Amino acid sequence: MTRRDAALMSALAGAVAFAGCREEPSTITWVLRAGSAEIDLRRARWEPAGAVRTARRIGGARLELELRPGFRGDVRVETEGACSVSATFDRPDVRTTDVAARVVLPEWVAGAGYDRDVEIVATSGCAEAALPSIEWHVTSGASPLDVTDDGHRVRVHTPSLQAVLATAGASLPSWGIVPISPRTQGRITLEARFAVGSASATRTVEVVAGSRATGVPTVAAGGPLYLFGEGWTAQPDVHGRAPALSSTGGFTQVDTRTPGRFVLVDSASRRLGVRFGRYDEMPLDCSRAECHRDVGQTIEASAMTHVFERGLVGALGDDYRPACAVACHALGEPGQDDGGFVHLARIFSARLPAAPDADWFAEMPRALRRTSGVGCMACHGPAAIPESDARWSILRASVCATCHDAPPKYGHVAAWQSSAMATSDRTPETRVGECAACHTTAGFLAAIGARKAIAIPAEAGALGISCAACHSPHAKDSGVSLVRVVAIQGDFGGKPLGSSVVCVACHGGRAVASKSDLPRATAALLALAPGPHATDRGCLACHGAPRDPKASVHGAGHAFKANPASCRPCHTDTPKEHVDAGSQTIAHRANALFESLLRRGLVVAAGGVTPHSGTSYAIATTADAALAEAVRKVALVRDDRAAASHNAARARALLDEAERALR
Amino acid sequence: MPDDGEWECFERDGAVACLGGEAAAAVVGGRRDEAWICGVRRTHADAGGPASAPARVCVDLAPDRPDDAGFGQCAIAHRPAGARQICTPSKTTSLGASCGGAGGATCPPGAACVTSVCVPARVPLGECWQDTDCAEGQACVFATCARRS
Numbered sequence A: 001m002t003r004r005d006a007a008l009m010s011a012l013a014g015a016v017a018f019a020g021c022r023e024e025p026s027t028i029t030w031v032l033r034a035g036s037a038e039i040d041l042r043r044a045r046w047e048p049a050g051a052v053r054t055a056r057r058i059g060g061a062r063l064e065l066e067l068r069p070g071f072r073g074d075v076r077v078e079t080e081g082a083c084s085v086s087a088t089f090d091r092p093d094v095r096t097t098d099v100a101a102r103v104v105l106p107e108w109v110a111g112a113g114y115d116r117d118v119e120i121v122a123t124s125g126c127a128e129a130a131l132p133s134i135e136w137h138v139t140s141g142a143s144p145l146d147v148t149d150d151g152h153r154v155r156v157h158t159p160s161l162q163a164v165l166a167t168a169g170a171s172l173p174s175w176g177i178v179p180i181s182p183r184t185q186g187r188i189t190l191e192a193r194f195a196v197g198s199a200s201a202t203r204t205v206e207v208v209a210g211s212r213a214t215g216v217p218t219v220a221a222g223g224p225l226y227l228f229g230e231g232w233t234a235q236p237d238v239h240g241r242a243p244a245l246s247s248t249g250g251f252t253q254v255d256t257r258t259p260g261r262f263v264l265v266d267s268a269s270r271r272l273g274v275r276f277g278r279y280d281e282m283p284l285d286c287s288r289a290e291c292h293r294d295v296g297q298t299i300e301a302s303a304m305t306h307v308f309e310r311g312l313v314g315a316l317g318d319d320y321r322p323a324c325a326v327a328c329h330a331l332g333e334p335g336q337d338d339g340g341f342v343h344l345a346r347i348f349s350a351r352l353p354a355a356p357d358a359d360w361f362a363e364m365p366r367a368l369r370r371t372s373g374v375g376c377m378a379c380h381g382p383a384a385i386p387e388s389d390a391r392w393s394i395l396r397a398s399v400c401a402t403c404h405d406a407p408p409k410y411g412h413v414a415a416w417q418s419s420a421m422a423t424s425d426r427t428p429e430t431r432v433g434e435c436a437a438c439h440t441t442a443g444f445l446a447a448i449g450a451r452k453a454i455a456i457p458a459e460a461g462a463l464g465i466s467c468a469a470c471h472s473p474h475a476k477d478s479g480v481s482l483v484r485v486v487a488i489q490g491d492f493g494g495k496p497l498g499s500s501v502v503c504v505a506c507h508g509g510r511a512v513a514s515k516s517d518l519p520r521a522t523a524a525l526l527a528l529a530p531g532p533h534a535t536d537r538g539c540l541a542c543h544g545a546p547r548d549p550k551a552s553v554h555g556a557g558h559a560f561k562a563n564p565a566s567c568r569p570c571h572t573d574t575p576k577e578h579v580d581a582g583s584q585t586i587a588h589r590a591n592a593l594f595e596s597l598l599r600r601g602l603v604v605a606a607g608g609v610t611p612h613s614g615t616s617y618a619i620a621t622t623a624d625a626a627l628a629e630a631v632r633k634v635a636l637v638r639d640d641r642a643a644a645s646h647n648a649a650r651a652r653a654l655l656d657e658a659e660r661a662l663r
Numbered sequence B: 001m002p003d004d005g006e007w008e009c010f011e012r013d014g015a016v017a018c019l020g021g022e023a024a025a026a027v028v029g030g031r032r033d034e035a036w037i038c039g040v041r042r043t044h045a046d047a048g049g050p051a052s053a054p055a056r057v058c059v060d061l062a063p064d065r066p067d068d069a070g071f072g073q074c075a076i077a078h079r080p081a082g083a084r085q086i087c088t089p090s091k092t093t094s095l096g097a098s099c100g101g102a103g104g105a106t107c108p109p110g111a112a113c114v115t116s117v118c119v120p121a122r123v124p125l126g127e128c129w130q131d132t133d134c135a136e137g138q139a140c141v142f143a144t145c146a147r148r149s
Helices: A003-020 A161-168 A293-299 A303-312 A322-329 A341-347 A358-362 A366-370 A376-380 A388-395 A397-404 A412-417 A433-439 A441-447 A498-507 A523-527 A586-599 A625-639 A643-662
Strands: A028-034 A045-047 A052-058 A062-067 A073-078 A085-089 A093-099 A117-121 A134-140 A153-157 A187-196 A199-208 A218-220 A224-228 A233-235 A245-248 A251-255 A260-265 A271-277 A603-610 A614-619 B006-012 B015-022 B036-040 B056-060 B072-078 B083-089 B111-114 B117-120 B138-141 B144-147
Touching (some): A028 A085, A085 A093, A117 A199, A303 A322, A322 A341, A322 A397, A498 A523, A523 A625, A586 A603, A614 A625, A625 A643
Parallel strands (some): A028 A093
Antiparallel strands (some): A045 A073, A052 A062, A134 A187, A187 A199, A224 A251, A233 A260, A245 A251, A260 A271, B006 B015, B138 B144
């Protein structure tokens, strides 16, 4: 053995002995742990005061008292809102005591079920103490309160699933999993006010009827899952297990508490493979070299991956409230035993800080770190990814809706539902052929090369141009908004298109593939051509909400309706279309010119119907190059119903040029 | 675990050895746990299989145990999904246990009795996870290839 090895061995002996052997303590250490989140041990007082040599506080959740050498006797600790604890020490010892709350109330009643009574009972955490009287109030989510005389027992009735879905007005599939967002969770917030002696306290209790569901058939174990329709049965798995099903208000409720893969079959023998699992039990090796390495590298820098970190280090503002944000900035459903962040934090007795705290983030245990942030499992999990025939479901807007459909603050999905984008594929003919490239999310992603073409079953219903068309959580350099970067062709005045590049992929003039084709979907060709509206924000300058990180409603711009407020910097009033000489608006001129082109035989009916402009037309083969170009200019203006708003000067110039060529 | 990545671990004779270290997807990594001694797993010329980054091996000579688990043997049980640490008190001598003296407890293979405490006979290298990682006639002891005793 060398001298170096001997020194290392000696050091190892010390280290191993220190950590591995249980040595007899030489002092008395009393470790007090807060048994619930509202107990703050930083305010603890003890008697006799002189018994304690040092007090070490770790947040409000843990207090370590080291007693004076030689102390023997009783020590009592009092904490506001908590039961007092006492212990007798007669020799050196290390003792741990959990401090219970004086009033024990659940913080969450998650997955309580729709259209049913939920009873909340306040109990005393102290063996000897009586409960104070409690006053109850509903602070959001109307429900009549049924309070017993002593005030300790309160009953609320959760809304029905049909009612919340109808209120949300969402376009939903008629088959399979019912997607549930914060808007349709049937949430009721109660406030309990009680007084203990001269002190009073307020406690909030959230009653949540349903668990959020992305619609992807990989589901957090623990909460209820709802299916459209009745007549479902569950096939036993290889272990003979099958989830329990029950019928409730026209839906089928599935008990997800048993992890595993199960096949559910409806009365028409249609099969739905579902997987139930916990967030903390899924390996996170998705980005290993043999699998999704590229995606793993790009999401390392994603705003979604880092959102909880950014919040805790203060990058999202001093008013960031981790305990509130955690429902969407970490994995899992608060109140549910699903292995998500809040569940694990409860197991670890880890109390989230009230405000940004970079140290808290740095010191997070591994299990919490792996469930913090919006990682892969937020959308694709928590159980294994679904079978290949169900992977289309990741394209549903309901995946994003589990967080971005929480009015009044987060209005992204509600706004989107009011837009034409949400119903772009409502008719079956829009889901096939070239139409699918701009009318369906799957078709669009295939057309731009972002994803392989996939078949979507008819029972899925209309998915619309959903979030995944314009936003890419996986993409590199997609910024905080995760807007997809699309390679496009065409001249848009040489200006950088910014976020509008994803709009232009469909609204920038499509299918001008042959000499006879007429331009279609031409809005961006006019709006982004040189002119007053070709700004750095592109389409979003008028069709998106103004940039305001402190806006009371986030995502309102996802209705994509032109916002009159965006005209204000330059126009004192909402501008009206200029009427040319002869009382002709630009639209009138374009239509009149087109009619004359038809009469002259320069445009001919091409057969079929396009939903954009009625009868499908083509440029006549008899038209020479100059006339064909004139026809295209007229068609370009005619196709854009908002040509006068997008770029009146350019539209007028195009029509003037066409008229001159046609004379 | 040595860090926030993907690891597969077991405990034997009072030391935990972990294999892997692939970064966990979409997880903001924290600090590495300084208690672990890490190295790169030996690879065989005939190993075959898909190309991937060399696997790391880390060893912790003084692993944490659940509260009140006592000093004994722990197994990290691998179920189809997830891992659970299960500790059962054991009389088998392991790293950190008292040795020599009147009791005459013997340290496990690969460990030596130094100042009445069992410690690894060599500073771990983190080069192996199982015996087959080592050359013929060698065994993997505390993540280090050693002559089979």
